[in-house]
Amino acid sequence: MTERSFEVIISTTVCCKGSNEEKSMEISRLSGVGAEITGVDIRHLSDNEYEGIKSAFTENGLIFFRDQHLTEEDHIAFAKRWGEININRFFKANDKYPEIAMVTKEEHQEQNIGGGWHTDHSYDQEPALGSILVAKELPESGGDTWFTSMYKAYDSLSDGLKETLERMRAVHSAHYAFGTKSGDKQSGGTGGRIGNADAADALENPVHPVVITHPMSGRKALYVNRAFTLHFENWSEEDSVPLLEYLYDIAIRDEFVTKFQWRPGSVAFWDNRATWHYAQNDYQGQRREMHRITLEGCALG
Secondary structure (H helix, E strand, C coil): CCCCCCCEEEEEEEEEECCCCEEEEEEEEECCCCEEEECCCCCCCCHHHHHHHHHHHHHHCEEEECCCCCCHHHHHHHHHCCCCEECCCCECECCCCCCCEEEEECCCCCCCCCCCCECCCCCCCCCCCEEEEEEEECCCCCCCEEEEEHHHHHHCCCHHHHHHHCCCEEEECCHHHHCHHHCCHHHHHCCCCECCHHHHHHCCCCEEECEEECCCCCCEEECCCCCCEEEECCCCHHHHHHHHHHHHHHHCCHHHEEEECCCCCCEEEEECCCEEEEECCCCCCCCEEEEEEEECCCCCC
């Protein structure tokens, strides 16, 4: 992370009794978005630790862990504590664990997955709660993931614009990202890592509020994104562009962004309803392998 984006704003210590010894879990909120949680092994969480982590996730919409040593079984078990796992329809699955989507870029591949600002699964009628991403193999440098806060994006808007947007809805779609309309995106750059275009074409485009009340935190968040939002309801795509682009520019203001630098043992857990993310594609000729589990969500209002 950059020095600015990783500035600790608040540090909270949660004392938890483990099976054999007293432990101290520290939650450090970051200046952009998210919180880093240290002093905990997410393979073996006490109820008190889990509740502290859940509170941090609810408040921040994004949490990071370091120095974890997760097997695929550990990853799945941690995810199941939060809810039902979504079996991804478009990403290549782990050969032995279909719950895990493979987010991999080989040395010879030029295009990465997630290489632009977006939030996952807004193209679903009930968008996913969030995703838990575990680093498995990293390039020597590069490959950071940037995150931004949709709470802060909404809060920064003028009162008049907030009032207008709260009456609006927007149409989202998987067709242009994953369907046959994506052209050579899938065959040309992803090397079989993304597929099932017919399933994407068959999805009915959902309509979501432009401003949601978050189902966990109760806070208001901006809910449009460049990858999957087509247009405002009852607006043409052409008429929607100026306002959407204005909102997109606001959403990625420097002061809202955290740039997460992956290390071996790093884990990121983001809330798709409260954040966007952007996987940087700056490690050409090097391999990067990440394991992602996505959690089922609910209808947004």
